[in-house]
Amino acid sequence: MKTLLSALTAVTLLTAIPASSLFAAEKADPKAQVQLLIPKFQAKSKAGKTAEADYADELKELDALIAAQKDDKSDDSAGLVMLKAQIYAQLFEDTEKATQILKQLKTDYPDTATSKQADRFLEMMEKQAASSKIQNALKPGTQFPDFSENDINGKPLSIANYKGKVVLVDFWATWCGPCVAELPNVIAAYDKYHDKGFEIIGISLDSEKEKLDSFIASKKVTWPQFFDGQGWQNKLAAQYGVNSIPATYLLDKEGKIIAKGLRGEALGAAVAKALGEN
Secondary structure (H helix, E strand, O other): OEEHHHHHOOOOOOOOOOHHHOOOOOOOOHHHHHHHHHHHHHHHHHOOOOOHHHHHHHHHHHHHHHHHOOOOOOHHHHHHHHHHHHHHHHHOOOHHHHHHHHHHHHHHOOOOHHHHHHHHHHHHHHHHHHHHHHHHHOOOOOEOOOOOEEOOOOOEEOOHHHOOOEEEEEEEOOOOHHHHHHHHHHHHHHHHHHHHOEEEEEEEOOOOHHHHHHHHHHOOOOOOEEOOOOHHHOHHHHHOOOOEEOEEEEEOOOOEEEEEOOOHHHHHHHHHHHOOOO
8 A cells, every 4th residue: 555654754764864874983882772773673563563562672772862862962863853753653653742752853953954854744744634534534324525626538527427326436546556456356346337337436646647648548447537647635635635545435326435445356246235236
């Protein structure tokens, strides 16, 4: 699954700050301590551990390093705090705690480049929080909010145009590996059930129309597509809080959400059921 977080984050968890460049060797050699600490986080992460409690010892070591460098207001020291914020945001998925850490970073290291990076990270997390709020409201059984746009051929496009049809709203992109991998299943469902009342609306998060046109022609994708060239800032993706793709919504004949994120055989089975085929 391709996420907005992975696309926008300018730094990568546990690899953003090269240990070899964090500090000059001094006092208790914090550089060496960081070089030993980071692999501990990495090993537990690879083992699937994502709870804060699983990393109590590692966090204690990191906090000790931060405290030892509290009088050094350089980007090197600020980088340690940024690392902690990333761990909370990306590993523990605790954006509230990460936000607190980033705001403290800006207070303690105001003149660093890392402080400016914190601004971007905070903005990204605010967008993530807003997206999650929208996503949580789009639950099965609720009405899918309509839109009124034009497709890539200039024709009107909205959910209302398909009243009485079962509709799949598919947020995707040609550069999204999981989206492309799922496409044969989507095409199979469309070919099997289109004549019985199944429609698809594609919402492309591509930025190059020529690439999109070429791709859908080669794959024989015939359903309408919305495209505005804005990538992750796609108008409809923002409207529906989409921050990872593929993201799909299967709607009943009245435009209510039947299910989200259906893939493979589950999609065909759900479409058949909605059409009264089984």
